[in-house]
Amino acid sequence: MLKRVIAVASLAVVIALAVFLFRSAGTWLVIDDPLQPAQATVVLGGEVAFRSMEAAAIYKKGFAKEVWLTPGGVSLEDIALAQLGIERPREYTYSQQVLERLEVPPEAIHVLPGATSNTAEEVRAIARQLAEAGGERVIIVTSKYHTRRVKILWNSLVGTRPELVVRYAPDDDFDATRWYRTSADMRAVWREWFGLLNFWAGFPVSSERW
Template sequence: MKDYRRNETGGILIKLAVSLFLMTFFLALYLVRHPIFRFMAESWVIEDPLGKADALIVLSDDNFYADRATRAAELFREGKAPVVVASGRRLRPSAGIAELMEHDLVERGVPKDKILRLAVDADSTREEADALAKLAKTKKWHRAIVVTSNYHTRRARYIFRRVFPQDIEILVASARDGDFDPESWWEKRKSTKVFMREIGGMAVTIWELRSGREAPTASQGIVEWRAPNPQSLV
Protein backbone atom coordinates (compact mmCIF):
# COMPACT_ATOMS: atom_id res chain seq x y z
CA MET A 1 0.00 0.00 0.00
CA LYS A 2 2.84 2.37 0.87
CA ASP A 3 4.54 1.69 -2.47
CA TYR A 4 1.28 2.41 -4.28
CA ARG A 5 0.84 5.74 -2.50
CA ARG A 6 4.47 6.63 -3.11
CA ASN A 7 4.12 5.92 -6.84
CA GLU A 8 0.88 7.87 -6.99
CA THR A 9 2.48 10.87 -5.25
CA GLY A 10 5.48 10.69 -7.57
CA GLY A 11 3.22 10.64 -10.63
CA ILE A 12 1.33 13.70 -9.42
CA LEU A 13 4.57 15.61 -8.81
CA ILE A 14 5.85 14.77 -12.29
CA LYS A 15 2.61 15.97 -13.86
CA LEU A 16 2.75 19.18 -11.85
CA ALA A 17 6.36 19.77 -12.89
CA VAL A 18 5.56 19.18 -16.56
CA SER A 19 2.51 21.46 -16.36
CA LEU A 20 4.56 24.18 -14.67
CA PHE A 21 7.27 23.89 -17.31
CA LEU A 22 4.76 24.15 -20.17
CA MET A 23 3.02 27.12 -18.56
CA THR A 24 6.36 28.89 -18.10
CA PHE A 25 7.43 28.09 -21.66
CA PHE A 26 4.25 29.37 -23.28
CA LEU A 27 4.21 32.45 -21.05
CA ALA A 28 7.78 33.26 -22.10
CA LEU A 29 6.85 32.65 -25.73
CA TYR A 30 3.89 35.00 -25.39
CA LEU A 31 6.04 37.72 -23.84
CA VAL A 32 8.64 37.58 -26.63
CA ARG A 33 6.17 37.10 -29.49
CA HIS A 34 6.66 40.59 -30.88
CA PRO A 35 10.45 40.30 -31.31
CA ILE A 36 9.93 36.88 -32.91
CA PHE A 37 7.30 38.19 -35.34
CA ARG A 38 9.50 41.18 -36.14
CA PHE A 39 12.50 38.95 -36.79
CA MET A 40 10.42 36.76 -39.11
CA ALA A 41 9.40 39.70 -41.28
CA GLU A 42 12.78 41.42 -41.28
CA SER A 43 14.44 38.15 -42.31
CA TRP A 44 11.93 37.77 -45.13
CA VAL A 45 12.57 41.23 -46.62
CA ILE A 46 15.77 41.43 -48.66
CA GLU A 47 17.62 43.97 -50.78
CA ASP A 48 20.71 43.30 -52.85
CA PRO A 49 23.64 45.73 -53.06
CA LEU A 50 22.59 47.78 -56.06
CA GLY A 51 25.04 48.74 -58.77
CA LYS A 52 24.48 50.05 -62.28
CA ALA A 53 22.08 48.01 -64.38
CA ASP A 54 20.64 47.97 -67.88
CA ALA A 55 17.07 48.35 -66.66
CA LEU A 56 14.83 48.80 -63.65
CA ILE A 57 11.89 46.38 -63.74
CA VAL A 58 8.84 47.38 -61.70
CA LEU A 59 6.60 44.38 -61.09
CA SER A 60 2.87 44.48 -61.65
CA ASP A 61 0.13 45.05 -59.07
CA ASP A 62 1.58 48.02 -57.22
CA ASN A 63 -0.43 49.08 -54.17
CA PHE A 64 -2.76 52.04 -53.68
CA TYR A 65 0.15 54.29 -52.70
CA ALA A 66 2.27 53.39 -55.77
CA ASP A 67 5.16 52.43 -53.50
CA ARG A 68 6.89 50.29 -56.14
CA ALA A 69 6.78 53.12 -58.67
CA THR A 70 8.08 55.52 -56.02
CA ARG A 71 11.07 53.30 -55.27
CA ALA A 72 11.81 52.80 -58.97
CA ALA A 73 11.72 56.56 -59.57
CA GLU A 74 14.19 57.08 -56.73
CA LEU A 75 16.58 54.54 -58.21
CA PHE A 76 16.21 56.08 -61.66
CA ARG A 77 17.13 59.53 -60.30
CA GLU A 78 20.16 57.94 -58.63
CA GLY A 79 21.28 56.78 -62.08
CA LYS A 80 20.95 53.05 -61.40
CA ALA A 81 19.59 52.35 -64.90
CA PRO A 82 18.75 54.32 -68.08
CA VAL A 83 15.30 52.79 -68.58
CA VAL A 84 12.39 51.69 -66.39
CA VAL A 85 10.17 48.78 -67.40
CA ALA A 86 6.56 49.26 -66.28
CA SER A 87 5.30 45.68 -66.22
CA GLY A 88 1.59 45.18 -65.71
CA ARG A 89 -1.31 42.82 -66.29
CA ARG A 90 -3.66 43.60 -69.14
CA LEU A 91 -7.12 44.48 -67.83
CA ARG A 92 -8.74 45.48 -71.13
CA PRO A 93 -7.70 45.09 -74.79
CA SER A 94 -6.41 48.66 -74.78
CA ALA A 95 -5.57 49.30 -71.12
CA GLY A 96 -4.04 47.68 -68.08
CA ILE A 97 -1.85 48.09 -65.04
CA ALA A 98 1.19 48.99 -67.17
CA GLU A 99 -0.50 52.24 -68.24
CA LEU A 100 -1.32 53.12 -64.64
CA MET A 101 2.23 52.40 -63.56
CA GLU A 102 3.59 54.55 -66.38
CA HIS A 103 1.42 57.40 -65.10
CA ASP A 104 2.77 56.90 -61.56
CA LEU A 105 6.36 56.90 -62.79
CA VAL A 106 5.91 60.08 -64.81
CA GLU A 107 4.30 61.78 -61.80
CA ARG A 108 7.41 60.88 -59.80
CA GLY A 109 9.84 62.40 -62.26
CA VAL A 110 10.71 59.62 -64.71
CA PRO A 111 10.64 60.99 -68.29
CA LYS A 112 8.05 59.25 -70.43
CA ASP A 113 10.60 58.40 -73.11
CA LYS A 114 12.62 56.49 -70.49
CA ILE A 115 9.73 54.17 -69.66
CA LEU A 116 9.25 50.85 -71.41
CA ARG A 117 5.62 49.85 -70.96
CA LEU A 118 5.02 46.12 -71.07
CA ALA A 119 1.50 44.66 -70.82
CA VAL A 120 1.48 40.96 -70.03
CA ASP A 121 -1.09 38.21 -69.65
CA ALA A 122 0.18 36.80 -66.36
CA ASP A 123 -1.60 35.36 -63.35
CA SER A 124 1.51 34.92 -61.21
CA THR A 125 4.99 36.28 -60.58
CA ARG A 126 6.38 33.22 -62.37
CA GLU A 127 4.43 33.98 -65.56
CA GLU A 128 5.39 37.65 -65.38
CA ALA A 129 9.05 36.64 -65.02
CA ASP A 130 8.76 34.47 -68.14
CA ALA A 131 7.54 37.43 -70.20
CA LEU A 132 10.18 39.76 -68.79
CA ALA A 133 12.94 37.22 -69.42
CA LYS A 134 11.99 37.18 -73.08
CA LEU A 135 12.21 40.97 -73.22
CA ALA A 136 15.56 41.05 -71.40
CA LYS A 137 16.99 38.46 -73.76
CA THR A 138 15.77 40.40 -76.80
CA LYS A 139 17.36 43.59 -75.45
CA LYS A 140 20.59 41.76 -74.60
CA TRP A 141 20.62 43.09 -71.07
CA HIS A 142 23.30 41.83 -68.71
CA ARG A 143 21.92 43.10 -65.41
CA ALA A 144 18.45 44.11 -64.25
CA ILE A 145 17.12 45.47 -60.96
CA VAL A 146 13.71 44.09 -60.02
CA VAL A 147 11.68 46.51 -57.90
CA THR A 148 8.89 45.03 -55.82
CA SER A 149 7.17 45.35 -52.44
CA ASN A 150 9.21 44.52 -49.35
CA TYR A 151 7.20 41.40 -48.45
CA HIS A 152 7.54 40.10 -52.03
CA THR A 153 11.31 40.50 -52.43
CA ARG A 154 12.49 37.05 -51.34
CA ARG A 155 10.06 35.13 -53.53
CA ALA A 156 10.59 37.47 -56.49
CA ARG A 157 14.36 36.99 -56.37
CA TYR A 158 13.99 33.22 -56.07
CA ILE A 159 11.79 33.14 -59.17
CA PHE A 160 13.68 35.60 -61.37
CA ARG A 161 17.08 34.04 -60.74
CA ARG A 162 15.72 30.69 -61.91
CA VAL A 163 13.62 31.89 -64.83
CA PHE A 164 16.03 34.42 -66.36
CA PRO A 165 19.00 33.23 -68.44
CA GLN A 166 22.11 32.64 -66.36
CA ASP A 167 24.04 35.37 -68.18
CA ILE A 168 21.63 38.06 -66.90
CA GLU A 169 22.31 39.12 -63.33
CA ILE A 170 19.20 39.80 -61.25
CA LEU A 171 19.25 42.22 -58.32
CA VAL A 172 16.24 42.97 -56.13
CA ALA A 173 15.28 46.35 -54.66
CA SER A 174 12.78 46.53 -51.81
CA ALA A 175 9.99 49.09 -51.88
CA ARG A 176 8.35 50.01 -48.59
CA ASP A 177 4.71 49.05 -48.53
CA GLY A 178 1.98 51.08 -46.90
CA ASP A 179 0.04 47.90 -46.17
CA PHE A 180 2.93 45.91 -44.69
CA ASP A 181 5.25 47.14 -41.96
CA PRO A 182 7.81 44.50 -40.83
CA GLU A 183 7.88 46.17 -37.43
CA SER A 184 4.20 45.59 -36.67
CA TRP A 185 2.64 43.42 -39.39
CA TRP A 186 0.84 41.16 -36.89
CA GLU A 187 -1.26 44.06 -35.59
CA LYS A 188 -3.29 44.44 -38.79
CA ARG A 189 -5.46 41.79 -40.38
CA LYS A 190 -4.52 42.87 -43.91
CA SER A 191 -0.78 42.71 -43.19
CA THR A 192 -1.15 39.29 -41.59
CA LYS A 193 -3.00 37.98 -44.64
CA VAL A 194 -0.33 39.42 -46.95
CA PHE A 195 2.51 37.76 -45.02
CA MET A 196 0.80 34.39 -44.67
CA ARG A 197 -0.13 34.39 -48.36
CA GLU A 198 3.46 35.20 -49.28
CA ILE A 199 4.81 32.32 -47.20
CA GLY A 200 2.33 29.99 -48.88
CA GLY A 201 3.31 31.38 -52.27
CA MET A 202 6.96 30.70 -51.54
CA ALA A 203 6.18 27.07 -50.72
CA VAL A 204 4.33 26.69 -54.03
CA THR A 205 7.18 28.39 -55.90
CA ILE A 206 9.81 26.07 -54.44
CA TRP A 207 7.69 23.08 -55.44
CA GLU A 208 7.15 24.36 -58.99
CA LEU A 209 10.83 25.18 -59.50
CA ARG A 210 12.18 22.20 -57.56
CA SER A 211 14.07 20.91 -60.61
CA GLY A 212 16.37 23.93 -60.40
CA ARG A 213 16.95 26.69 -62.91
CA GLU A 214 14.64 26.41 -65.87
CA ALA A 215 15.09 28.01 -69.24
CA PRO A 216 12.60 30.83 -69.87
CA THR A 217 9.76 29.95 -72.17
CA ALA A 218 8.33 32.18 -74.86
CA SER A 219 5.34 33.99 -73.40
CA GLN A 220 2.27 34.88 -75.39
CA GLY A 221 1.42 37.42 -72.72
CA ILE A 222 3.37 40.27 -74.25
CA VAL A 223 0.50 42.14 -75.78
CA GLU A 224 1.94 45.63 -75.95
CA TRP A 225 5.42 47.02 -76.03
CA ARG A 226 5.83 50.72 -76.63
CA ALA A 227 9.47 51.26 -77.43
CA PRO A 228 11.05 54.34 -75.86
CA ASN A 229 13.35 56.81 -77.49
CA PRO A 230 16.38 54.87 -78.83
CA GLN A 231 18.64 57.08 -76.72
CA SER A 232 17.11 55.52 -73.60
CA LEU A 233 18.41 52.06 -74.47
CA VAL A 234 22.15 52.36 -74.06
Protein backbone atom coordinates in the same frame (compact mmCIF):
# COMPACT_ATOMS: atom_id res chain seq x y z
CA MET B 1 10.89 15.62 -10.20
CA LEU B 2 13.78 15.84 -12.66
CA LYS B 3 11.59 14.56 -15.50
CA ARG B 4 9.00 17.21 -14.72
CA VAL B 5 11.63 19.97 -14.76
CA ILE B 6 12.94 18.70 -18.10
CA ALA B 7 9.42 18.56 -19.52
CA VAL B 8 8.61 22.10 -18.39
CA ALA B 9 11.94 23.38 -19.72
CA SER B 10 11.38 21.63 -23.05
CA LEU B 11 7.90 23.10 -23.33
CA ALA B 12 9.27 26.57 -22.58
CA VAL B 13 11.88 26.16 -25.32
CA VAL B 14 9.25 25.01 -27.80
CA ILE B 15 6.99 27.95 -26.95
CA ALA B 16 9.88 30.42 -27.21
CA LEU B 17 10.88 28.96 -30.58
CA ALA B 18 7.29 29.12 -31.82
CA VAL B 19 7.01 32.77 -30.77
CA PHE B 20 10.32 33.57 -32.47
CA LEU B 21 9.28 31.89 -35.71
CA PHE B 22 5.89 33.57 -35.61
CA ARG B 23 7.40 37.02 -35.17
CA SER B 24 10.08 36.32 -37.80
CA ALA B 25 7.51 35.28 -40.40
CA GLY B 26 7.32 38.90 -41.54
CA THR B 27 10.95 40.02 -41.25
CA TRP B 28 12.25 37.01 -43.18
CA LEU B 29 10.21 38.05 -46.20
CA VAL B 30 11.96 41.42 -46.56
CA ILE B 31 15.26 41.91 -48.38
CA ASP B 32 16.79 45.01 -49.97
CA ASP B 33 19.83 44.51 -52.20
CA PRO B 34 22.47 47.22 -52.64
CA LEU B 35 21.85 49.27 -55.78
CA GLN B 36 24.06 48.53 -58.77
CA PRO B 37 23.98 49.79 -62.37
CA ALA B 38 21.53 47.78 -64.46
CA GLN B 39 19.90 47.61 -67.86
CA ALA B 40 16.55 48.57 -66.40
CA THR B 41 14.52 48.98 -63.27
CA VAL B 42 11.23 47.10 -63.41
CA VAL B 43 7.94 47.98 -61.73
CA LEU B 44 5.98 44.86 -60.83
CA GLY B 45 2.21 44.98 -60.86
CA GLY B 46 0.46 46.11 -57.68
CA GLU B 47 0.70 49.13 -55.37
CA VAL B 48 1.23 51.33 -58.39
CA ALA B 49 2.19 54.64 -56.83
CA PHE B 50 4.84 53.48 -54.36
CA ARG B 51 6.62 51.04 -56.67
CA SER B 52 6.65 53.49 -59.58
CA MET B 53 7.94 56.29 -57.34
CA GLU B 54 10.90 54.18 -56.25
CA ALA B 55 11.61 53.10 -59.83
CA ALA B 56 11.67 56.76 -60.87
CA ALA B 57 14.10 57.58 -58.07
CA ILE B 58 16.41 54.73 -59.10
CA TYR B 59 16.31 55.83 -62.75
CA LYS B 60 17.04 59.45 -61.90
CA LYS B 61 20.03 58.40 -59.77
CA GLY B 62 21.51 56.84 -62.90
CA PHE B 63 21.35 53.19 -61.86
CA ALA B 64 19.13 52.12 -64.79
CA LYS B 65 18.99 52.97 -68.49
CA GLU B 66 15.25 52.32 -68.77
CA VAL B 67 12.13 51.67 -66.72
CA TRP B 68 10.12 48.57 -67.64
CA LEU B 69 6.53 47.90 -66.65
CA THR B 70 5.00 44.44 -66.49
CA PRO B 71 1.76 44.31 -68.51
CA GLY B 72 -0.41 42.38 -66.07
CA GLY B 73 -3.18 40.06 -67.15
CA VAL B 74 -6.80 40.32 -68.21
CA SER B 75 -9.22 39.38 -65.43
CA LEU B 76 -12.78 38.11 -65.69
CA GLU B 77 -13.88 41.55 -64.49
CA ASP B 78 -12.02 43.17 -67.39
CA ILE B 79 -13.75 40.85 -69.85
CA ALA B 80 -17.17 41.49 -68.32
CA LEU B 81 -16.66 45.25 -68.47
CA ALA B 82 -15.44 45.05 -72.06
CA GLN B 83 -18.57 43.14 -73.02
CA LEU B 84 -20.57 46.04 -71.62
CA GLY B 85 -18.54 48.50 -73.64
CA ILE B 86 -16.63 49.75 -70.60
CA GLU B 87 -12.88 49.92 -71.01
CA ARG B 88 -10.97 49.78 -67.75
CA PRO B 89 -7.44 51.26 -67.92
CA ARG B 90 -4.66 48.73 -67.50
CA GLU B 91 -2.68 49.08 -64.30
CA TYR B 92 0.55 49.92 -66.09
CA THR B 93 -1.01 53.08 -67.52
CA TYR B 94 -1.12 54.51 -64.00
CA SER B 95 2.52 53.56 -63.53
CA GLN B 96 3.35 55.41 -66.74
CA GLN B 97 1.62 58.51 -65.45
CA VAL B 98 3.48 58.38 -62.14
CA LEU B 99 6.82 57.95 -63.88
CA GLU B 100 6.21 60.79 -66.31
CA ARG B 101 4.99 63.05 -63.52
CA LEU B 102 8.30 62.35 -61.78
CA GLU B 103 10.17 63.40 -64.93
CA VAL B 104 11.15 60.03 -66.33
CA PRO B 105 11.32 60.56 -70.12
CA PRO B 106 8.51 58.75 -71.99
CA GLU B 107 11.06 57.20 -74.35
CA ALA B 108 12.74 55.51 -71.37
CA ILE B 109 9.50 53.80 -70.27
CA HIS B 110 8.66 50.45 -71.85
CA VAL B 111 5.78 48.04 -71.27
CA LEU B 112 6.87 44.42 -71.60
CA PRO B 113 5.06 42.42 -74.29
CA GLY B 114 2.54 39.69 -73.58
CA ALA B 115 0.53 39.16 -70.41
CA THR B 116 1.67 38.46 -66.86
CA SER B 117 -0.92 37.20 -64.41
CA ASN B 118 1.37 36.35 -61.49
CA THR B 119 4.87 36.84 -60.15
CA ALA B 120 6.37 33.80 -61.88
CA GLU B 121 5.11 35.03 -65.25
CA GLU B 122 6.50 38.49 -64.51
CA VAL B 123 9.92 37.01 -63.71
CA ARG B 124 9.98 35.01 -66.94
CA ALA B 125 8.88 38.04 -69.00
CA ILE B 126 11.59 40.22 -67.45
CA ALA B 127 14.25 37.57 -68.08
CA ARG B 128 13.22 37.28 -71.75
CA GLN B 129 13.34 41.05 -72.24
CA LEU B 130 16.69 41.28 -70.48
CA ALA B 131 18.13 38.57 -72.74
CA GLU B 132 16.88 40.42 -75.83
CA ALA B 133 18.45 43.65 -74.56
CA GLY B 134 21.73 41.90 -73.79
CA GLY B 135 21.65 43.12 -70.21
CA GLU B 136 23.57 41.47 -67.39
CA ARG B 137 21.61 42.91 -64.47
CA VAL B 138 18.11 44.16 -63.72
CA ILE B 139 16.56 45.95 -60.74
CA ILE B 140 13.07 44.87 -59.69
CA VAL B 141 11.00 47.15 -57.48
CA THR B 142 8.20 45.63 -55.45
CA SER B 143 6.64 45.80 -51.99
CA LYS B 144 8.59 44.93 -48.85
CA TYR B 145 6.74 41.69 -48.12
CA HIS B 146 7.15 40.54 -51.74
CA THR B 147 10.93 40.92 -52.08
CA ARG B 148 12.04 37.52 -50.76
CA ARG B 149 9.66 35.60 -53.01
CA VAL B 150 10.75 37.58 -56.07
CA LYS B 151 14.39 36.74 -55.32
CA ILE B 152 13.65 33.05 -54.78
CA LEU B 153 11.61 32.83 -57.98
CA TRP B 154 14.30 34.58 -60.00
CA ASN B 155 17.12 32.38 -58.71
CA SER B 156 15.04 29.25 -59.33
CA LEU B 157 13.50 30.12 -62.70
CA VAL B 158 16.34 32.20 -64.19
CA GLY B 159 19.47 31.60 -62.12
CA THR B 160 22.10 33.93 -60.73
CA ARG B 161 23.04 35.21 -64.19
CA PRO B 162 21.77 37.61 -65.34
CA GLU B 163 21.85 39.16 -61.89
CA LEU B 164 18.81 40.44 -60.03
CA VAL B 165 18.80 43.37 -57.63
CA VAL B 166 15.61 43.49 -55.56
CA ARG B 167 14.48 46.77 -54.03
CA TYR B 168 11.37 47.64 -52.09
CA ALA B 169 9.32 50.81 -52.15
CA PRO B 170 10.35 52.71 -48.98
CA ASP B 171 6.94 54.36 -48.64
CA ASP B 172 5.30 50.95 -48.34
CA ASP B 173 3.82 50.83 -44.81
CA PHE B 174 4.18 47.08 -44.26
CA ASP B 175 5.43 46.49 -40.70
CA ALA B 176 7.55 43.34 -40.86
CA THR B 177 8.19 43.18 -37.11
CA ARG B 178 4.54 43.61 -36.07
CA TRP B 179 2.76 42.16 -39.09
CA TYR B 180 0.19 40.42 -36.90
CA ARG B 181 -1.28 43.74 -35.67
CA THR B 182 -3.16 44.72 -38.84
CA SER B 183 -5.35 42.65 -41.11
CA ALA B 184 -3.64 44.03 -44.23
CA ASP B 185 -0.19 42.94 -43.07
CA MET B 186 -1.52 39.58 -41.92
CA ARG B 187 -3.03 38.95 -45.36
CA ALA B 188 0.24 39.97 -47.01
CA VAL B 189 2.29 37.56 -44.90
CA TRP B 190 -0.18 34.73 -45.40
CA ARG B 191 -0.25 35.32 -49.17
CA GLU B 192 3.54 35.38 -49.45
CA TRP B 193 4.05 32.21 -47.44
CA PHE B 194 1.29 30.47 -49.36
CA GLY B 195 2.91 31.65 -52.60
CA LEU B 196 6.28 30.28 -51.51
CA LEU B 197 4.81 26.94 -50.46
CA ASN B 198 2.89 26.77 -53.72
CA PHE B 199 6.12 27.39 -55.66
CA TRP B 200 8.13 24.83 -53.68
CA ALA B 201 5.34 22.30 -54.29
CA GLY B 202 5.49 22.90 -58.05
CA PHE B 203 2.56 25.33 -58.44
CA PRO B 204 -0.31 22.91 -57.76
CA VAL B 205 -2.56 25.94 -57.17
CA SER B 206 -2.89 28.41 -60.05
CA SER B 207 -3.62 32.04 -59.32
CA GLU B 208 -3.63 35.44 -60.95
CA ARG B 209 -1.95 36.93 -57.86
CA TRP B 210 0.88 34.55 -56.95
